[in-house]
Amino acid sequence: MSCKLTQRFVPGYLDGELDLSRTIEMETHLQVCGECARELERQQALRAALQRSSLAYAAPEALRERIQSSLRASIPAEAPERASGWDAMQFLRPLLLMRWAGAFAVLALCAVIAWQLLPGLRGPSSDQRLAAEVLTSHVRSLEASHLLDVASTDQHTVKPWFDGRLDFSPPVEDLASDDFPLVGGRLDYLEGRQVAALVYQRRKHFINVFVWPVAAGSSSTQTIAPQQGYNMTRWSRGGFQFWAVSDVNAQDLADFVRLLQARTAPESK
């Protein structure tokens, strides 16, 4: 006869994961149930064997240094739009130093004009930060051969692959008939959350489409100013945010986005 509590509660008891009343129940039960007591004793012996085997690896000191220097190195390379912002500041800084009321007025006027006309001079908005993240993810996916976690041209293979890996199920459409074949998918991170990355091909070029859920509602298609030769477009519909990024030309990307939008869920009201 096998005690039904053995498999259910001995591990939780061992790991201190039972609530108080179950813990007390288990302690009483252990005094009378030989099977549970024996099982607990073995689990404890296994734990003791693991504990005395010094299984933890410590990071080599060289790795810490390597990481620190790679973090330092990553900063200028990953913040291109900040660099252009600083150029503008260098132009404005002499005006600041004059400390004339008039100069302040001029500066204020310049700032207002710049704010209105040149979105690029504003501090990085959340959209711009996201655009930079999307771009970085795209470039890295190509450089580090991290392009695909699941390689398949079949949307019915790619979509289920995301189940269990994400807390949402992204819309997956193949556009092979329009010369934008789906080649696979990948997990990625944007803004600290897991997102689905769908990868499409246009001749020799790849298009990354990042998808994650947003609060209901949809927004119109918005084309982001090209950065470092990459075109980017964002939109949302059907409760999902989409960002498409690629080095294909702007017209191709616009065609692609239009086709993809036609296939994905209709506008939710």
Place this chain on the structure above:
Amino acid sequence: MPGAATRERFEQAVLPHLDAAYNLARWLTRNEQDAQDVTQEAFLRAFRFFDGYQGGNMRAWLLTIVRNTCYTWLHQNRPPDSAVEFDEEIHSSESSGGADPELQVLASADKETVHRALEELPGIFREVLVLREIEGMTYKEIADVASVSLGTVMSRLARARTRLRQSLGAALGKES
């Protein structure tokens, strides 16, 4: 984008967990050099996502990224783990009374044998044991890191322990 000030904040908050990150990468890749590369890559990723970090359990947040980086890396560089069998049963000892032979095996298991047995477990079992027994994480933390439910954590942990006991029994039974 992360700047120098963010980098300092990141280093103060995240670098203390370097050993945990490296340990997980080392157990998942089973290779020192690969573990170093993966850990470095994971830290760079973590740095990029640091602005989006909402607070909470820093170690679990970092280890989630380390784990995902490991699996992406393994997927591209290694053949998949051999299929995992789902038909294990906990074999309770038939002997009633007298010394429990399995207890003796566990008590006599030496460091190298334990190390090898853990290393040879399939990845999904190895990772829950590493997080639970080496990092001392709670079921909830493990569930977060491995992106699975609490129920899955419990069943994987139970199966991982069963398998580890079986392979220790087999390894040490052979020697004696």
